[in-house]
Amino acid sequence: MEKETPKISLTGIKPTGEPHLGNLIGAIRPALNLTEQYDSIYFIADYHALTSIRDPKLLRHYTRSVAATWMAAGLDPQETIIYRQSDIPEIFELHWALSCVTAKGLMNRAHAYKAARDQNAAAGRDDLDAGVNMGLYNYPVLMAVDILIMGSDVVPVGKDQLQHVEYAADIAGTFNHLYGDAYEFKIPQAVVPQEDTGRTLPGLDGRKMSKSYDNTIPLFLPEGKLKKLVRRIPTDSTSVEEPKDPDSSSVFQILEQFATPEVIADTRKRLMAGGVGWGELKNQLFEVLNEELTPMRERYNALMEPDSQLETVLSEGAEKARDRAQNLLGSVRSAIGISR
Ligand code: ADP
Ligand code: TRP
Numbered sequence: 262m263e264k265e266t267p268k269i270s271l272t273g274i275k276p277t278g279e280p281h282l283g284n285l286i287g288a289i290r291p292a293l294n295l296t297e298q299y300d301s302i303y304f305i306a307d308y309h310a311l312t313s314i315r316d317p318k319l320l321r322h323y324t325r326s327v328a329a330t331w332m333a334a335g336l337d338p339q340e341t342i343i344y345r346q347s348d349i350p351e352i353f354e355l356h357w358a359l360s361c362v363t364a365k366g367l368m369n370r371a372h373a374y375k376a377a378r379d380q381n382a383a384a385g386r387d388d389l390d391a392g393v394n395m396g397l398y399n400y401p402v403l404m405a406v407d408i409l410i411m412g413s414d415v416v417p418v419g420k421d422q423l424q425h426v427e428y429a430a431d432i433a434g435t436f437n438h439l440y441g442d443a444y445e446f447k448i449p450q451a452v453v454p455q456e457d458t459g460r461t462l463p464g465l466d467g468r469k470m471s472k473s474y475d476n477t478i479p480l481f482l483p484e485g486k487l488k489k490l491v492r493r494i495p496t497d498s499t500s501v502e503e504p505k506d507p508d509s510s511s512v513f514q515i516l517e518q519f520a521t522p523e524v525i526a527d528t529r530k531r532l533m534a535g536g537v538g539w540g541e542l543k544n545q546l547f548e549v550l551n552e553e554l555t556p557m558r559e560r561y562n563a564l565m566e567p568d569s570q571l572e573t574v575l576s577e578g579a580e581k582a583r584d585r586a587q588n589l590l591g592s593v594r595s596a597i598g599i600s601r
């Protein structure tokens with residue numbers, strides 16, 4: 262029975278920066294692995310990015326870049342659906358309908374909004390809502406719509422997004438309570454990929470690799486630049502001869518995510534025995550990374566060309582997604598009493 266109605270997994274990616282190694286390990290790979298278990302749907306949350314990105318060229322670039330990155334990393338558009346959020350106008354109609362059944366208090370308690378207010382308080386501002394636009398405030402309702410309009414069963418997210426998925430379930434519950442006789446939303450569930458629970462890739466300053474810290478190794482750097490950045494990963498002052506603790510080394514932690522189990526075990530042994538310098542380890546990491554990233558970089562660069570198949574893939578994805586969205590929105594409209 263499970264086979265006849267496979268469950269749906271939905272992944273949304275906000276196009277706000279250049280993809281880096283941490284995104285690949287913590288988000289892209291785990292979400293792509295879900296295709297074995299679920300019918301997977303991926304979308305680029307370009308309207309979500311508008312809460313913070315005001316440069317139209319940059320927004321367009323990041324949006325294409327996210328699609329190209331996921332396809333370069335192995336997303337197969339024949340097996341899954343990938344679309345741009347902005348290509349599905351039904352999302353924005355449902356957003357209004359669900360806003361009308363969502364308590365304002367729920368939004369007041371949302372982490373991102375609360376964090377913005379806390380920052381204003383800490384800066385001594387009288388207006389705690391300074392710098393908060395309505396997009397940021399309404400963000401959780403729009404995200405709930407993204408999830409509900411595709412009939413998603415599971416939503417793979419990082420820990421920071423858990424509250425948003427709970428809100429989606431909450432909002433669906435309220436709607437079902439009011440209109441459940443006519444239409445019932447599926448109640449979605451968050452899935453936190455294992456990586457997110459402990460495997461955080463360190464960046465160029467030893468802290469978590471993150472675009473907010475400006476310490477990332479971007480995925481698609483030319484070879485020479487990749488080598489330079491690997492050389493910048495911090496190490497301690499242990500001499501070549503001295504034994505080293507692999508687990509406290511950022512270089513080793515990154516290597517662990519990309520090398521084969523045999524290479525990892527062998528490197529671990531050699532580091533602990535002494536006689537391997539940090540320079541040698543960095544060379545090894547560069548080689549391993551470059552081998553893995555070169556074919557991805559080539560696919561990415563080809564997809565980023567203006568006349569690549571990217572647009573076709575996204576339009577075809579949008580067509581499939583709109584079919585689903587129109588069906589669902591039709592049922593909602595009739596349930597709530599809005600009809601043509
Ligand atoms: P950033 O921290 O660079 O702003 P995002 O917050 O946009 O990255 O994260 C997008 C996804 O990538 C999230 O699911 C997050 O868990 C994952 N991710 C980001 N950085 C790392 C990292 N250093 N290690 C593991 N996963 C990461
Ligand atoms: N808010 C998510 C983030 O910042 C992106 C996102 C938007 C999303 N809509 C979604 C994720 C729906 C999953 C499902 O990362």
